[in-house]
Amino acid sequence: MDIVKLTIDDKPVVVERGTTLLEAAKSIGINIPTLCYMKLEDLNFENKPGGCRVCVVEVEGRRNLAPACKTECSEGMVVHSHTVRVINARRTVMELILSDHPAECLTCAKSGNCDLQSMAQKLGIRELHYKGEQSRYKGDKSPAIIREMDKCIMCRRCETACNDVQTVGVLSAINRGFESVVAPAFEMDLDKSSCTYCGQCVAVCPTAALTERDSTWKVVEAIVNPQKTVIVQTAPAVRAALGEAFGMEPGTLVTGKMVAALKKLGFDYVFDTDFAADLTIMEEGAEILDRLSRHLNGDKEVKLPILTSCCPGWVKFFEHHFPEMIDIPSTAKSPQQMFGAIAKSYFAQQLKKKREDLVVVSVMPCLAKKYECTREEFQVNGDPDVNLSISTRELANLIRNANLDFGKLTDEDFDHPLGESTGASVIFGTTGGVIEAAIRSAYEMFTEKKLEKVDFLELRGMEGIRKATVDFDGLPINIGIAHGLGNARKLLEDIKAGKSEFHAIEIMACPGGCIGGGGQPYHHGDVEILKKRQKAIYAEDAGKPIRKSHENPYIQKLYKEFLGKPLSDKSHELLHTHYFDRKSKIEVNH
Amino acid sequence: MASVKLPESKIQELKEVCQKYDNKGSELINVLHGAQELFGYLPAEVQEIIADELNVSVAHVYGVVTFYSFFSMLPKGRNPISICMGTACYVRGAEKVLDEFKRILNVKVGETTGDGKFSLSCLRCVGACGLAPVVTIGERVYGRVSADDVKKILSEYA
Numbered sequence: 001m002d003i004v005k006l007t008i009d010d011k012p013v014v015v016e017r018g019t020t021l022l023e024a025a026k027s028i029g030i031n032i033p034t035l036c037y038m039k040l041e042d043l044n045f046e047n048k049p050g051g052c053r054v055c056v057v058e059v060e061g062r063r064n065l066a067p068a069c070k071t072e073c074s075e076g077m078v079v080h081s082h083t084v085r086v087i088n089a090r091r092t093v094m095e096l097i098l099s100d101h102p103a104e105c106l107t108c109a110k111s112g113n114c115d116l117q118s119m120a121q122k123l124g125i126r127e128l129h130y131k132g133e134q135s136r137y138k139g140d141k142s143p144a145i146i147r148e149m150d151k152c153i154m155c156r157r158c159e160t161a162c163n164d165v166q167t168v169g170v171l172s173a174i175n176r177g178f179e180s181v182v183a184p185a186f187e188m189d190l191d192k193s194s195c196t197y198c199g200q201c202v203a204v205c206p207t208a209a210l211t212e213r214d215s216t217w218k219v220v221e222a223i224v225n226p227q228k229t230v231i232v233q234t235a236p237a238v239r240a241a242l243g244e245a246f247g248m249e250p251g252t253l254v255t256g257k258m259v260a261a262l263k264k265l266g267f268d269y270v271f272d273t274d275f276a277a278d279l280t281i282m283e284e285g286a287e288i289l290d291r292l293s294r295h296l297n298g299d300k301e302v303k304l305p306i307l308t309s310c311c312p313g314w315v316k317f318f319e320h321h322f323p324e325m326i327d328i329p330s331t332a333k334s335p336q337q338m339f340g341a342i343a344k345s346y347f348a349q350q351l352k353k354k355r356e357d358l359v360v361v362s363v364m365p366c367l368a369k370k371y372e373c374t375r376e377e378f379q380v381n382g383d384p385d386v387n388l389s390i391s392t393r394e395l396a397n398l399i400r401n402a403n404l405d406f407g408k409l410t411d412e413d414f415d416h417p418l419g420e421s422t423g424a425s426v427i428f429g430t431t432g433g434v435i436e437a438a439i440r441s442a443y444e445m446f447t448e449k450k451l452e453k454v455d456f457l458e459l460r461g462m463e464g465i466r467k468a469t470v471d472f473d474g475l476p477i478n479i480g481i482a483h484g485l486g487n488a489r490k491l492l493e494d495i496k497a498g499k500s501e502f503h504a505i506e507i508m509a510c511p512g513g514c515i516g517g518g519g520q521p522y523h524h525g526d527v528e529i530l531k532k533r534q535k536a537i538y539a540e541d542a543g544k545p546i547r548k549s550h551e552n553p554y555i556q557k558l559y560k561e562f563l564g565k566p567l568s569d570k571s572h573e574l575l576h577t578h579y580f581d582r583k584s585k586i587e588v589n590h
Numbered sequence: 591m592a593s594v595k596l597p598e599s600k601i602q603e604l605k606e607v608c609q610k611y612d613n614k615g616s617e618l619i620n621v622l623h624g625a626q627e628l629f630g631y632l633p634a635e636v637q638e639i640i641a642d643e644l645n646v647s648v649a650h651v652y653g654v655v656t657f658y659s660f661f662s663m664l665p666k667g668r669n670p671i672s673i674c675m676g677t678a679c680y681v682r683g684a685e686k687v688l689d690e691f692k693r694i695l696n697v698k699v700g701e702t703t704g705d706g707k708f709s710l711s712c713l714r715c716v717g718a719c720g721l722a723p724v725v726t727i728g729e730r731v732y733g734r735v736s737a738d739d740v741k742k743i744l745s746e747y748a
Binding site: 163169170171172173174175176183184185186193584 | 638646647648651652653656
């Protein structure tokens with residue numbers, strides 16, 4: 001191994017050639033402050049444009065200060081990370097950045113969670129010595145993501161997330177100098193672009209330049225409206241992360257406290273999206289088996305592999321980028337939408353209420369869900385199946401607004417009938433979970449044998465693309481898993497090129513799956529947090545008395561009383577959907 | 591977004607420009623030069639085709655187009671006017687000349703008149719400092735232009 005020796009702050013350090021000063025310093029416990037820099041360990045992505053200059057250090061023999069994130073270590077270097085010159089330079093850089101930033105901290109959505117704010121604190125900025133012009137850009141409010149580029153500091157993290165991690169390619173720096181800004185092509189609004197609303201840009205934005213569209217107040221208005229029965233559903237990944245917003249250790253499960261909080265907030269029924277996840281498995285599992293058995297019977301028309309369709313970011317991604325393959329994904333709606341459709345039909349009937357009198361609110365780890373519930377095909381006469389979708393972060397704000405001491409709440413249980421769920425549905429919250437849940441049920445339906453071991457460890461993990469073969473009583477079933485849209489793209493290219501031999505593929509838009517969703521408490525670049533959330537999800541699954549979706553007694557009842565059987569006409573009407581070709585069309589004059 | 595309809599023959603030529611550079615994303619700037627030569631400017635549709643051909647995002651193409659002042663998303667007028675803003679021309683009153691063009695044509699620098707007749711741009715030194723201030727319209731060069739001459743010059747293109 002080619003190594004170099006140097007000293008940082010009088011401490012000797014030996015590193016591999018090519019290591020940056022920032023990493024070398026970190027290896028001996030010196031954390032040089034950074035702002036634009038972000039490293040997503042495990043996902044192997046690094047954002048280091050060297051733009052902000054907050055990480056500058058002094059290198060003996062060099063005239064200028066060096067940005068630690070971009071400067072590689074060399075033999076014999078003598079580095080000082082906090083001389084007066086360095087500290088002054090950092091403060092000057094910070095003051096210059098702040099001189100072109102709206103000082104709205106008191107009312108800003110990111111206050112308390114803003115990397116710019118905390119860096120200003122860390123560097124002890126109390127006064128700005130520079131007064132100059134301030135950038136002004138038009139605002140952009142999509143159904144899910146709000147862009148307020150006056151607050152952008154050009155760190156370029158969102159570009160790394162959008163272009164490198166997700167390969168969605170919506171964002172780019174445009175113009176130059178003072179005019180430069182990160183924007184979609186032709187400065188169009190996000191809702192005109194091929195944005196998937198995955199929200200990974202929001203997840204990494206250091207400031208409030210990119211935030212979610214906040215619906216908390218609309219939820220409160222619905223709750224206090226006596227004409228409305230307000231139903232809430234909570235996605236599996238929320239319970240594994242909500243506690244972080246109240247200072248709990250990442251990976252703390254707060255299912256019972258979350259339910260208690262929702263009841264105290266005044267929701268009429270606190271239900272679980274997990275119930276709908278079990279329902280998704282019934283429909284998607286039946287679809288997998290249907291396609292599989294037709295394939296085994298030599299039907300050449302049948303499309304394999306089948307792709308999961310729970311993730312609205314992923315759905316919009318293939319509608320834009322792979323429209324020629326829109327007949328491959330499962331037609332099953334996402335759990336959020338299945339829940340809405342059942343709540344406003346089956347449950348409305350039970351309540352003897354009109355669907356318009358029900359308000360269905362979802363709490364999601366996701367920003368794309370905000371967009372999904374506005375899609376026209378998920379409405380009946382203009383009334384959406386899911387009225388409002390709020391993120392984990394927004395729920396945390398609601399709980400704070402209501403002055404609830406979250407940590408001290410006594411655990412409560414979900415209401416019935418749409419609150420009962422199995423372990424299979426809980427793992428929907430992590431990469432690999434949907435397909436594992438599907439396998440648990442599909443195995444028993446296909447082989448008509450009892451599945452003894454329900455844990456499919458070969459499907460679990462954090463690698464971006466995973467492959468495994470599951471034995472269906474002698475029939476090998478090839479499973480593919482991808483999380484992060486960049487990884488999904490790789491798998492899809494393989495399918496397109498005919499290189500894929502998978503029977504079924506699970507795809508989640510966000511790294512880690514829903515636990516890493518764009519609506520979760522901010523991880524500030526610490527991807528370790530995702531692993532802890534993942535562990536919590538599997539722990540919840542292991543602790544459930546029922547761990548296969550088809551054994552959920554309330555699901556069985558729903559089919560008996562209302563739906564008939566999976567893939568029935570009623571199921572198709574309520575639980576299945578179709579996709580649209582959204583590829584941008586270039587008009588040609590013949 | 592599609593505001594301009596491109597003739598199919600031109601699209602074929604544009605694709606050939608991309609192929610000349612092996613459809614490589616790293617050749618984007620060269621392809622944009624070729625495309626601007628072909629169309630006179632780089633409308634959104636052209637950028638979309640280039641993005642598709644080179645397998646890069648449209649946002650990236652647009653980012654490059656807006657970074658370099660040479661690239662333009664506005665069609666040039668039939669008579670492109672350039673005012674030299676080099677040092678010699680500037681000190682001899684080029685700005686007043688420019689202001690007069692802007693006033694009469696009612697356009698800003700980089701824009702084209704509504705009838706497509708004139709477009710206005712600035713450049714740095716055409717190497718005729720002895721004639722400062724210099725204005726070029728198409729291939730023609732006008733020397734020692736004063737603000738008072740602008741109206742007369744424009745009338746030549748009536």
